[in-house]
Amino acid sequence: MPVSQHNPSLIIGVQLRKARELLSLRREEVAQELDVSPHEIKDWEKGTSQPSLQQLETLASLYGREIDYFLRETPNPPTAIAFRGKPGESLRSLSNETRAVLARFDELCRSAVEFEGLLHKKREIKLATIPARETARTGAHRIRKQYDLEDKPITDLRALLEDAGVRIFEIPIPNDELSGFSFWHEKYGPCILVHAKDVKGRRNFTLAHELAHLLYSHGSSACYIPQKIIEVHQRMEQKANQFAVELLLPITGVVDDFKKRNLPKKPSEKQLRQMSFKWRVSSQALGYRLEGLGLISAGLTNKMIERKPFLRRPKTPAWERRLGKRFVGTSIEAYRKNLISVGKLAHALQIPIRKAMEIAETGAR
């Protein structure tokens, strides 16, 4: 039986349509998943008929949304997402699972805004866009200067950007189809998604790369950043990569460090890895930078195979690292002030309810 036969306003057709369109799904594809006709999907979206609760739950799972997304009006999701990194491919080239991750990211941003709203907290955005004509080097230099970074390594880029008002979440992306995703939303502000399964150095690079898209107003960007970053030919991607290199590996600092370490023209992988650890990038990104500066032999980096440099057990649990301390703190605060239930907290933190109760009561992770 349709769930809202007696109250047709319960499910909002516009929300169903928004959720489908964000993922570039056709009505025919959705209809096939639900084993209904495309006309039925159209009627649901127009509000002339309603799906059953079971169908609504299937839609929520397919679209990467919460049930309540279809029950009240929400801010519009990011639009006109450009898929960058693989020439000739579009958002539709990605698997449905990966596209649902983009929606899941939008849901996390929505939750963050909702919790901040409940707590009457306002997030101040301290980022200013950079004119398109400005080069990547000048743009990165401007950011380094703004944050007094001199020529030193950026020890915690994520914390720095979160303090500047950027919402950052890490979610595993199926089959490594994307490295990152970013958009500047009228309600949420600047938002960056990073592939959680990448190694730390690569995640940092993706963060800096997506920051470039935000600062240069490139619009909503879903990016695949290849390991061989020099093989990127799209103009905006090249600029974003260049910006990331200039931001994370400033010339003077890197050259000084290289000389201090007294490294040869053909350093070993171990030597490069040690240096990349200091600069919080992958050894490949560092290798390309050193090649570009003529400090190591050309072609050396391409021969290297990226290895996971951080074999130590991380200090923070994976769920906390992915969501970020700020979001976790806000969620727990909202629970402690009785603004959200423990079930809502568990779902926001993506942990079992028993664990959520334990964390909320004792603070132990």
Add this chain to the structure above:
Amino acid sequence: MAFQKSLFQCVFDSSSLINVERNKKMTVLRRRRGEVLIPAKVEEEVNQPNTPLHRFITRFRQQVVTPFQNNEEQEYLRVRSQRGIHDADAAAIAMAMKRRLTLVIDDKRAREKAESHGIETLSWQDFIGS
């Protein structure tokens, strides 16, 4: 002795079930299972492997776990659209409201919501002690 449903049934929310488990009062829950009603969405949330609640639910599923009936789905969606609560909370509130039953609930936010809908509530200790 054949199992008999009690005339005084209570709908349980996840927070209360977990509190009963944490305070090692599962024997009371087993003994008074005729009074216990667990919405399917609550069961999904609390039924983690290797827990006392998992064993309880596995053994007495047919007696205690219940899906939505009649127009409870509509009520569930109406409650679910409110801020600050999640699936299982909304299911427990909707079920208690439609069946006019007492709700055993410990979560403060969800309890506030339930009481604002005119539902009588108990804490897990109230239930165990009653």
